[in-house]
Amino acid sequence: ETGVTQTPRHLVMGMTNKKSLKCEQHLGHNAMYWYKQSAKKPLELMFVYNFKEQTENNSVPSRFSPECPNSSHLFLHLHTLQPEDSALYLCASSQRPGLAGVESYNEQFFGPGTRLTVL
Amino acid sequence: GIQVEQSPPDLILQEGANSTLRCNFSDSVNNLQWFHQNPWGQLINLFYIPSGTKQNGRLSATTVATERYSLLYISSSQTTDSGVYFCAVGNSGGSNYKLTFGKGTLLTVNP
Numbered sequence: 001e002t003g004v005t006q007t008p009r010h011l012v013m014g015m016t017n018k019k020s021l022k023c024e025q026h027l028g029h030n031a032m033y034w035y036k037q038s039a040k041k042p043l044e045l046m047f048v049y050n051f052k053e054q055t056e057n058n059s060v061p062s063r064f065s066p067e068c069p070n071s072s073h074l075f076l077h078l079h080t081l082q083p084e085d086s087a088l089y090l091c092a093s094s095q096r097p098g099l100a101g102v103e104s105y106n107e108q109f110f111g112p113g114t115r116l117t118v119l
Numbered sequence: 120g121i122q123v124e125q126s127p128p129d130l131i132l133q134e135g136a137n138s139t140l141r142c143n144f145s146d147s148v149n150n151l152q153w154f155h156q157n158p159w160g161q162l163i164n165l166f167y168i169p170s171g172t173k174q175n176g177r178l179s180a181t182t183v184a185t186e187r188y189s190l191l192y193i194s195s196s197q198t199t200d201s202g203v204y205f206c207a208v209g210n211s212g213g214s215n216y217k218l219t220f221g222k223g224t225l226l227t228v229n230p
Contacts, residue, residue, distance in 0.1 A: 002164070031216060037160075042123075043205070043220040056217065088160050094216060106150045106209060106216050110162035 003027040004111035006091050012117045013081065021076040021114045023091030030096050032074040033108065034066060037088040049074060050096075081118045088113045121146045121210045125221035132196050132228050140191040140224045142206030150209030151182050152218065153191050157202050165191070165204075196228045 004025045013019050025032065034046040048056035049068040063085075065077040074091055091111040122145040132138055142151075153165040166173050166180040168189065173180055177196075182189040193200055203225050207218040 002161075033216075042222050043207075043218075045217055045219075048216065050216075090160075090162065107152065107164070107167040108207075108216070108218060109164060110154070113160040115160065 002109045002111065004091060004093055004109055006089075006111035006114050008114055009112065010115050010117075012119065013078070014119050015081060015083070017078075017081075019078045021078070021089055021091075021116075023074040023076075023111055025072055025074075025091075025093040025109075025111075027093060027109060028095070029093040029109075030071050031094045032068060032071070033092040033094075034074065034076055035090040035092060035110075037090060037113075039087075043090065047076075078116075081116075083118050086116055086118045088115050121148070121208060121219050123206060123208055123219050123221035125204075125206050125224050127224060128222065129225045130227070132226070134196060134198060134228055134230050136196050136228075137192070137194045138196060138226070140193070140204055140206075140226075142189040142191070142208075142221055144187050144189075144206075144208045146210045147187070148184060148208040148210050150216070150218065151189055152207045153180055153189070154205045154207065155200075155202050156205060156223070162205070193226075196226075198228045198230055201226055201228045 031050045035043045037043045046060045047066045067075040090113045092108040094108045124143045151169045154162045168182045170184045177194045179192045203223040205223045207220045
């Protein structure tokens, strides 16, 4: 148990569906992240939120729409996905990224992931 | 961007054996983490080690930042150590929260 939870754990959806992934962290952190892990590829950073503000969008297609209503919750809204979007989606959090001189605040903790299959 | 290379890509051990996993990176870093991903996909934090040496039970890690590599040592391996081990780094460009992951080492420990 890392203190980061994700729901659902598994999701199967059609290309015309709209669904949302949810992430919640119970660590008192201020930054949250979405990563994508596809088969045979390294984990890729998708989005970063720092104090609820989006600070990074790693050229992610607009069919993925993140939302961060507060520092404890992060959503990933999915719309008209493609079969190649099937992957493990991982959420992470860290205390306070980029704070100079306090490197330990950058340690990231991951949730268990949502395994997404797009038919 | 920064490149991360892990070796070996695959490793098969008998229970009780020791092993060393390596992570090379192409630029200076001020954030380096080792993770173990279990068969269900959960990434488990092993070490936060941008420099120096740390030990936790049968595991230890050393990062030599000036030479741009990190090593993860597993001693007296157990079947529960099986899984993929990832190294992830953040470089010193002011955005050290952006982790770049290596492709991982798949470890199989046989009884």
